Amino acid sequence: MLTEQNIRDLFQLPKVITTKTPARDYREENGHRRCDLTLVGASDANLEFSVFVRQHLRFTNNFSIGLRCAVNQGNLTTITLLRYNGAHGETSGSRDGHFAIPHIHFITEDEMAAGHTQPQETLRELTDRYHTFEDALRVFFMDTAVSNYTEYFPELQQGRLFNGH
Numbered sequence: 001m002l003t004e005q006n007i008r009d010l011f012q013l014p015k016v017i018t019t020k021t022p023a024r025d026y027r028e029e030n031g032h033r034r035c036d037l038t039l040v041g042a043s044d045a046n047l048e049f050s051v052f053v054r055q056h057l058r059f060t061n062n063f064s065i066g067l068r069c070a071v072n073q074g075n076l077t078t079i080t081l082l083r084y085n086g087a088h089g090e091t092s093g094s095r096d097g098h099f100a101i102p103h104i105h106f107i108t109e110d111e112m113a114a115g116h117t118q119p120q121e122t123l124r125e126l127t128d129r130y131h132t133f134e135d136a137l138r139v140f141f142m143d144t145a146v147s148n149y150t151e152y153f154p155e156l157q158q159g160r161l162f163n164g165h
Contacts, residue, residue: 001109001112001113002071002079002109002112003109004108004109007081007106007107007108007109010047010069010081011067011081011082011143011144011145012144012145013041013042013047013145014041014042014043014145014147015039015040015041015042015049015144015145015146015147016039016040016042016146016147016148017037017038017039017051017146017148017149017151017152018038018039018040019037019038020035020036020037020038020152021035021036021037022035026053026055028057031056031057031058032054032055032056032057033054033055033057034052034053034054034055035053036050036051036052036053037050037051037052037053037152038050039051039146042145042147047069047070048069048070049067049068049069049070050067050068050070050078051065051066051067051068051140051146052064052065052066052068053065053137055086055133060132060133061086061087061088061131061132061133062086062087062088063085063086063133063136064083064084064085064086065083065084065085065136065137065140066080066081066082066083066084067080067081067082067083067140067144068080068081069081078117079107079112079117079118080107080117080118080119081106081107081119082104082105082106082107082119082144083104083105083118083119084102084104084130084136084139084140085102085103085104085105086102086130086131086132086133086136087101087102087131101126101127101128102126102127102128102129102130102131102136103124103125103126103127104124104125104127105119105120105121105123105124106119106123106124106125107119107120107123108120108122108123110122134155134156137149137153137156138156141153141156
């Protein structure tokens with residue numbers, strides 16, 4: 001079982017991308033553009049990660065970028081550690097209104113103990129560090145310590161003017 005500290009350590013562990021599918025651009029599927037990445041720990045190739053990238057084709061601020069980790073603990077093989085979401089544009093009954101603004105979901109030790117493999121609604125952070133899909137990708141890769149992301153996403157090489165990233 002991963003502890004809260006283990007989870008934070010995995011977020012911050014330096015990582016490198018080894019493959020991207022498709023290798024160029026994105027594939028279109030069910031009204032979204034998508035790609036998937038395989039990563040390993042920069043200093044320990046036995047630590048395996050994957051990233052999913054999804055963006056709605058019509059509502060471009062509706063996106064999700066998630067980091068998964070191979071855990072191989074009992075029945076659990078993969079856990080989604082975190083998910084960076086854009087503004088879904090929906091209104092909801094949630095008190096923080098997180099569907100209407102960019103937000104980040106984190107899995108917790110308690111959620112994993114309850115058998116969840118993805119972040120639930122327990123721990124989320126509203127953010128103003130990104131507003132566009134491209135900014136979210138850049139922030140995600142920096143936050144999760146992925147060093148070679150510009151080799152696979154060259155459009156992210158140049159930061160946007162005035163945003164500090």
